[in-house]
Amino acid sequence: MRIQSLIIVIAIVILAGAGILSLSRTEQRVLSGWRGPLAAGEALAAPESSAPVNALVGVAEPQGRGLDAALVPAGNPLRAPNTVLTQGYGVGTHAPASVWGAVDLALDGNGDGRADPEGTWNQPVYATHAGRVTITRDSWPGGNHIWVTNDQYRTGYAHLAGFAVSDGQWVNAGELIGYIGSTGMSSGPHLDYQVWVWRDGKWVNENPLNYGALDN
Numbered sequence: 001m002r003i004q005s006l007i008i009v010i011a012i013v014i015l016a017g018a019g020i021l022s023l024s025r026t027e028q029r030v031l032s033g034w035r036g037p038l039a040a041g042e043a044l045a046a047p048e049s050s051a052p053v054n055a056l057v058g059v060a061e062p063q064g065r066g067l068d069a070a071l072v073p074a075g076n077p078l079r080a081p082n083t084v085l086t087q088g089y090g091v092g093t094h095a096p097a098s099v100w101g102a103v104d105l106a107l108d109g110n111g112d113g114r115a116d117p118e119g120t121w122n123q124p125v126y127a128t129h130a131g132r133v134t135i136t137r138d139s140w141p142g143g144n145h146i147w148v149t150n151d152q153y154r155t156g157y158a159h160l161a162g163f164a165v166s167d168g169q170w171v172n173a174g175e176l177i178g179y180i181g182s183t184g185m186s187s188g189p190h191l192d193y194q195v196w197v198w199r200d201g202k203w204v205n206e207n208p209l210n211y212g213a214l215d216n
């Protein structure tokens with residue numbers, strides 16, 4: 001009986017410790033742009049609000065000023081001819097597209113036609129349009145995450161290894177903003193890239209491939 005009691009006490013201590021750890025972990029988490037992979041058999045829950053959770057992180061509503069071409073996302077955020085699409089738009093963890101729409105991009109470093117971690121780690125990531133930077137460090141599931149936002153468009157860059165810009169900084173199209181990593185809910189180095197457009201008073205997710213995300 002004594003040993004059983006001891007085991008129970010130890011179990012309680014372990015469970016309490018795990019609870020405290022998970023609480024402190026939760027407090028550090030900030031929602032950002034990437035849902036991450038589903039577990040086997042896991043269903044994606046419907047968002048609790050009508051607005052996409054992705055679109056709620058620290059960005060003021062657009063002010064409706066005029067639009068010029070530099071504000072529209074265009075091109076490949078990796079600016080590399082050996083870019084490989086590792087997960088498409090609106091499928092897998094990117095479904096439903098209205099909430100989690102994105103493309104995952106990585107690099108083929110050894111020329112075999114497939115993405116590889118060695119060729120992908122720490123490679124540069126560039127803003128695809130002009131806008132203001134919002135940085136979220138160590139978020140979940142997006143890891144080190146950047147939004148680039150202007151009055152009409154915002155793009156999301158998730159799982160970064162590091163940042164090349166500061167929070168609140170204005171960047172131009174083609175400007176270096178960070179480096180590919182595998183932070184947050186990610187199983188290997190890649191860039192999760194999202195495009196949102198401000199339409200009818202809300203942010204609407206768009207397919208980055210329609211904005212040249214795989215162009216070189």
Ligand SMILES: [Zn+2]
Binds near residue numbers: 093102104191
């Ligand atoms: Zn993704």
